[in-house]
Amino acid sequence: xxxDYIIIGTGVAGLNAARLIPKNKRVLILCKMxxxxxxxxWAQGGIATAVDESDIPTHxxxxxxxxxxxxxxxxxxxxxxxxxxxxxxxxxxxMKFDKNEDGKLAFTKEAAxxxxxxxxxxxxxxxxxxxxxxxxxxxxxxxxxxxxxDLLIKDDICYGVQYFTNETNQKVAFAHNTIIASGGxxxxxxxxxxxxxxxxxxxxxxxxxxxxxxxxxxxxxHPTVVKGTSFARKPLLSEALRGEGAYIVDENxxxxxxxxxxxGELAPRDVVSRSIFDYNKKTGLGVFLSFETFEKKAFxxxxxxxxxxxxxxxxxxxxxxxxISPAFHYSMGGVETSLDxxxxxMKNLYAIGEVACTGVHGANRLASNSLLEGLxxxxxxxxxxxxxxxxxxxxxxxxPIINYVRNKKIDKKIKDSLREIMWTHASIVREPKALEESxxxxxxxxKKDVGRLLFLRLLTAxxxxxxxICRKQxxxxxxxxx
Numbered sequence: 001x002x003x004d005y006i007i008i009g010t011g012v013a014g015l016n017a018a019r020l021i022p023k024n025k026r027v028l029i030l031c032k033m034x035x036x037x038x039x040x041x042w043a044q045g046g047i048a049t050a051v052d053e054s055d056i057p058t059h060x061x062x063x064x065x066x067x068x069x070x071x072x073x074x075x076x077x078x079x080x081x082x083x084x085x086x087x088x089x090x091x092x093x094x095m096k097f098d099k100n101e102d103g104k105l106a107f108t109k110e111a112a113x114x115x116x117x118x119x120x121x122x123x124x125x126x127x128x129x130x131x132x133x134x135x136x137x138x139x140x141x142x143x144x145x146x147x148x149x150d151l152l153i154k155d156d157i158c159y160g161v162q163y164f165t166n167e168t169n170q171k172v173a174f175a176h177n178t179i180i181a182s183g184g185x186x187x188x189x190x191x192x193x194x195x196x197x198x199x200x201x202x203x204x205x206x207x208x209x210x211x212x213x214x215x216x217x218x219x220x221x222h223p224t225v226v227k228g229t230s231f232a233r234k235p236l237l238s239e240a241l242r243g244e245g246a247y248i249v250d251e252n253x254x255x256x257x258x259x260x261x262x263x264g265e266l267a268p269r270d271v272v273s274r275s276i277f278d279y280n281k282k283t284g285l286g287v288f289l290s291f292e293t294f295e296k297k298a299f300x301x302x303x304x305x306x307x308x309x310x311x312x313x314x315x316x317x318x319x320x321x322x323x324i325s326p327a328f329h330y331s332m333g334g335v336e337t338s339l340d341x342x343x344x345x346m347k348n349l350y351a352i353g354e355v356a357c358t359g360v361h362g363a364n365r366l367a368s369n370s371l372l373e374g375l376x377x378x379x380x381x382x383x384x385x386x387x388x389x390x391x392x393x394x395x396x397x398x399x400p401i402i403n404y405v406r407n408k409k410i411d412k413k414i415k416d417s418l419r420e421i422m423w424t425h426a427s428i429v430r431e432p433k434a435l436e437e438s439x440x441x442x443x444x445x446x447k448k449d450v451g452r453l454l455f456l457r458l459l460t461a462x463x464x465x466x467x468x469i470c471r472k473q474x475x476x477x478x479x480x481x482x
Contacts, residue, residue: 002394003028003175005385006161008148008202011040012127013353013374014181015134019093020382027140028173030163032147032182032197035135039183039195039354040371043127044238044306046118047375048368049083051107056080058114063369066112066268067332067362068476075359078339079369079376086375087119095133097121110243110367111266118368124238124303127371149404149452151178151205151349152397158349159397164406172401174394177348177385181378184331184354185219185464186233188457190423192328193222193236202355204456206335207463212344214357215333216460217467217478220365221428222329223272224248224289226313226322234327235309237289239367242266244302245293248276249321250285270364270477273326277428280325287325291318326428330354330370332361332477333467341381348390350381363476404452411454414445418454418461426464429481432472439465 004025007014014029021027050059059080064071091097097119100106107116121129149170150162160174182202186194206213224242225234242248242265248257260275261267267275276287291299299318300307307317315322335351336344337358343349353374360373421441425434442462446455474480 001026002392003160003173005177005179006030006173006175007179007181008161009038009181009183009353009355010035010135010142011038011181011183011353011374012130012134012371013378014179015131015138016375017179017181017352017378017382018140019134019137020379021140022386023139028175029138029140029142030146030148030161031142031144034144035142036131037195037197038131039186039198040127040131040374042193042195042236043371044124044236045110045240046108046120046126046368047087047130047371048113048118048366049087049372050080051115051117052084055115055117059083059117062112062114063360063366064362066364066366068364069362070475071362072359075339078380079360079373082376082379083372086372086379089379090375093137095121095130098123108240108243110239111263111272112268112366118240118243120240122304123301124240124305130371147406147453148182148202148205149406149456150402151209152399153209153349154397154399156345157347157392157396159392159394162401167406170403174392174397176391177350179381180335180343180349180351180355181353181374182355184334185460186328188418188422188461189328189427190419191225191234191325193225193234194328196233199453199457200460201453201456203334203463204459206343207459208456211346212336213334213463214336214359215467216463217471218332218361218363218476219328219427219464220269220330220332220477221273221326223269223276223326224324225327226310227325228323229313235313236329237322237324238303238306239269241289241291241303241306246289246291247293248272248324249288249290250279250283251288252285268364269329269367270479273428274479276324276326286323288321289324290321294318328423328427330365332363332365333357339380340384341377342384348385348388348392350385352377352381363478406453407451408449410448411451414448414450415454415457418442418445418458422461422464426461426468429479430468431481432469435465435469439469
């Protein structure tokens with residue numbers, strides 16, 4: 001059987017694409033772990049949108065400003081202009097966003113936005129509510145515990161995918177259209193806010209196939225995650241907290257961010273993350289998020305999940321300050337796509353969501369544009385594929401199928417080393433010499449007899465390091481210390 005579509009990933013981009021594909025199409029959705037183990041599920045902050053037609057130019061301007069003008073302006077314009085209808089389409093389908101006392105959509109503000117334009121669901125559980133909604137509206141088959149290990153590509157056509165169903169078994173599936181919506185690369189960093197499923201294997205396959213990756217050095221680090229927990233995925237303290245009154249202090253109560261930027265806590269994320277990193281290194285003082293401007297009942301109502309999660313960790317909010325530090329958060333770079341969401345140079349392969357580099361985010365993502373990007377470009381991908389109605393000829397794919405080994409004994413030690421290297425040398429502050437040395441280590445690891453998944457992660461790390469080395473000047477999230 002040939003599927004009409006294979007979708008890799010079950011976050012906002014993959015599931016919205018599935019929702020928009022007609023019910024009569026044959027669709028296979030591959031989910032790496034369980035359906036909830038994705039970045040969409042963990043997204044607290046909200047989803048940005050132009051409030052109305054008059055807000056489109058301002059939304060575009062704010063996105064370009066946050067991205068340091070490095071964005072693809074055409075992609076930004078496309079995102080903002082389609083945002084209103086994308087949100088309306090979701091609401092018309094039954095998605096419920098939070099409303100104000102007048103029964104109208106409750107728009108809030110976050111850092112680097114010039115006005116209130118962020119929508120939330122269940123206060124601070126926007127991603128989770130959207131994710132559950134999209135799962136409920138998915139009419140197609142989802143196969144969990146399916147780890148893609150290869151794309152079947154020949155002559156600019158993707159014929160389908162190869163994937164692990166467990167530690168040893170592999171399957172091949174063919175499709176007329178393949179949509180990559182596999183997310184970012186967080187798990188190749190020691191400290192991150194991502195789902196553990198996000199480890200960059202697909203980006204590694206793209207590199208292996210000599211397909212274009214773009215802006216891989218542009219990695220965003222969230223400034224406020226809870227410090228001191230033992231697990232790699234750090235609990236996120238949403239941008240919305242600072243947008244609505246929380247502020248950052250040192251252990252003496254000093255709001256030092258204004259020494260770095262006039263907007264203090266509401267400066268762009270790269271500025272805030274770098275300032276915290278620099279201040280802590282210079283002074284040795286701990287850094288905290290203070291909630292003292294909030295009243296307890298109002299805080300519980302507005303941020304119920306953050307309140308509950310931090311209570312489980314032993315914090316009584318809003319009365320106690322919480323120790324924070326930056327951690328890896330989001331990939332601005334990824335698989336290079338054109339405005340039709342298609343992987344550049346390919347005829348029937350699409351990339352949407354965080355795995356893609358549409359050019360929307362430039363050198364620094366504007367808060368809450370990520371869920372919106374997933375919505376808008378998934379819609380574009382489905383519309384383009386339906387219009388083109390591309391059909392593969394299965395018999396034309398005559399390449400041998402490789403039987404990969406998923407994991408090997410030596411992987412664990414190298415994997416830990418990789419995560420430490422990326423966090424130490426390819427994160428908030430980068431030094432040219434350390435980047436060069438890190439690249440040499442990664443290239444040596446690639447020569448070893450490692451498992452398929454680690455090999456792909458190493459290819460992704462290599463792409464990040466090479467891109468960082470090539471960009472000689474600081475720009476947005478890419479900060480070079482000479």
